[in-house]
Amino acid sequence: MPLRSDWSELMCPVGRALDVLGDPWVVLLMRDALHGRRRFEEFKESLGISDAVLSRRLTGLVASGLLEQQPFEGDGRARHVYVPTAAGADLLPILQSLAIWAEKHTELPDGGAHMALIHETCGRETTSADTCSACGEPLRAEEMSWDKPWKAERVRLSGATTLEA
Amino acid sequence: MPLRSDWSELMCPVGRALDVLGDPWVVLLMRDALHGRRRFEEFKESLGISDAVLSRRLTGLVASGLLEQQPFEGDGRARHVYVPTAAGADLLPILQSLAIWAEKHTELPDGGAHMALIHETCGRETTSADTCSACGEPLRAEEMSWDKPWKAERVRLSGATTLEA
DNA sequence: ACACCTCGCTTGCCTCAAGAAAGTGATCTG
């Protein structure tokens, strides 16, 4: 008797998606990964997630094929980085449709501001999650920036298996 | 110290969306609600969810403003129905982007088949979650059918506050 | 050489939710 139901065998694709994405930490981690975060400490600091949960989630995401663990010799010590796979990068429309929905239907916290999804290829804001509403091209992670005014920086996303974040 | 973090105050809209949608039952319930399911027993039979969890989730969804409880005098007894609000109907792009992702990146179970998203207004399949890839119009729940071949029926969705499901 | 730090985990503890099953009460049916 599992605590959490197993939805991997459901006919409906929404159910199967939730078998992987039904955990909110998973979604936040993938958002961060597409924002160029790669290392354990980066995720931890960004999310305020506990060590134990982060470790479990990263392992699970590698097992699910959304992240790939790569060796990394940054400063001489062998560390490793977690890089989105193609399946992970394809979560972009899901993340953006969540963002669009929340912009419309949840309340901005104090000091918040509208986040714009910028298609860098054409330079304009898109109001669609998967196809640029300005130029009509399909949106790819490495061609997007999320303009977060409260951060005074436009965050360029990075796609699958890119290391120069 | 809550068991589940509170993300309602986050700057990033993805976090705020997950504060409501971070529970997989919530997403499945809203999918069913947009498929025209309205009553406690309908959700229960469709999802195999336990009474206790279903009751809690429905209460929560009403509190979150995704469902509205309406009186219903179907057969003389006073029952009530749970109907999607406008915010609930606006989850359509999220559900569809989940479905599109899973069609591409999860394995079909035995006897499964491709589910097509049909824009009934133009009669064609869309490959975008929020804007019809065939005719370019924004997708609205009550204009969509999900063609589930394993069910031998095309399921017409229903939008907000519609009772004739 | 030795103390100390950083990073990526792991372990232990406590609380609280998930899930299964049974109970409840209001209303209808035979």
Added chain:
DNA sequence: CAGATCACTTTCTTGAGGCAAGCGAGGTGT
């Protein structure tokens, strides 16, 4: 009046979340 249906509520066990501490490998400072 016995039984069924519906929408919950209650009880119970299991296990995940969050916090804090520990740990081990590989730095750095003096």
